Amino acid sequence: MSERPGSGSDGHADTEIPTDQPIGDDVLPSEERTETAPTPKRVLVIQAHPDDVEFGSSGTIARWASEGAEIHYCSITSGDKGSADPEMTGVALATTREREQRAACDILGVTSVIFLGYLDATLVPDLNLRRELTRVIRRVKPDVLMCMDPTMRYTGKGYINHPDHVAAGEASLAAVFPSARDRMTFPELLDEGLEPHKVAEVYLFAGEHGDIWVDISGHMETKLAALKAHASQVAHWDPTEMIQTWARETTERHPDKPADFGEFSESFKHIKLD
Numbered sequence: 001m002s003e004r005p006g007s008g009s010d011g012h013a014d015t016e017i018p019t020d021q022p023i024g025d026d027v028l029p030s031e032e033r034t035e036t037a038p039t040p041k042r043v044l045v046i047q048a049h050p051d052d053v054e055f056g057s058s059g060t061i062a063r064w065a066s067e068g069a070e071i072h073y074c075s076i077t078s079g080d081k082g083s084a085d086p087e088m089t090g091v092a093l094a095t096t097r098e099r100e101q102r103a104a105c106d107i108l109g110v111t112s113v114i115f116l117g118y119l120d121a122t123l124v125p126d127l128n129l130r131r132e133l134t135r136v137i138r139r140v141k142p143d144v145l146m147c148m149d150p151t152m153r154y155t156g157k158g159y160i161n162h163p164d165h166v167a168a169g170e171a172s173l174a175a176v177f178p179s180a181r182d183r184m185t186f187p188e189l190l191d192e193g194l195e196p197h198k199v200a201e202v203y204l205f206a207g208e209h210g211d212i213w214v215d216i217s218g219h220m221e222t223k224l225a226a227l228k229a230h231a232s233q234v235a236h237w238d239p240t241e242m243i244q245t246w247a248r249e250t251t252e253r254h255p256d257k258p259a260d261f262g263e264f265s266e267s268f269k270h271i272k273l274d
């Protein structure tokens, strides 16, 4: 069986990240669902690798940015293992992928991008990572934090989620609660002038428990353009059909969509902490 397009030598197949999976019996009572996500003021998006957000949730990012939200990206690694080219080096690939991520962010209307410089494929949700993410949250002060769903470990018969995705989601949630909120956790951050910050809402993407849907029909072209900015990952195949199919299937799973809901959507597990 030939290698799937876009999968790196480390078996890191970002192209296979589902935006959402069939939720089957695992659906919330209708009164717990929200049909329309309001536009946040300031968003921090945390991903494991460059392109994770472009595959999973960049339609929502493009929509929120177009509606006036201030969006900040934090990429924990720079994807230095995502190549099968024997001539490629990690440093060269990381440099390329950071440039590609900045280009994608320009297309989406993102305000800033932070790279934490962790090594690809070996990420663990330890206290150092939790402190780093807590520092970023206290600096950016987002009202919405978007990150990967750490409960997604495998799905169906043929997909194992990348452990970096699980680690990134786990560390992000732990940074939101309780570390960013609590004054006495990581007191060294206080010494840096970083006061506690309460994140109001969390949106988890690339998971199986979506309970909020965002209509991205007017932003599909922007999402695809941002994804194609990751040329080192997608230059040799066109992700359009796969991305549109995911987004169409996500809309089909919306249990009570409004009559004017569009063809394409992204869904998230939504947590409200206020």
Ligand SMILES: [Zn+2]
Pocket (backbone or CB within 6 Å): 014, 048, 049, 052, 162, 165
């Ligand atoms: Zn990834």
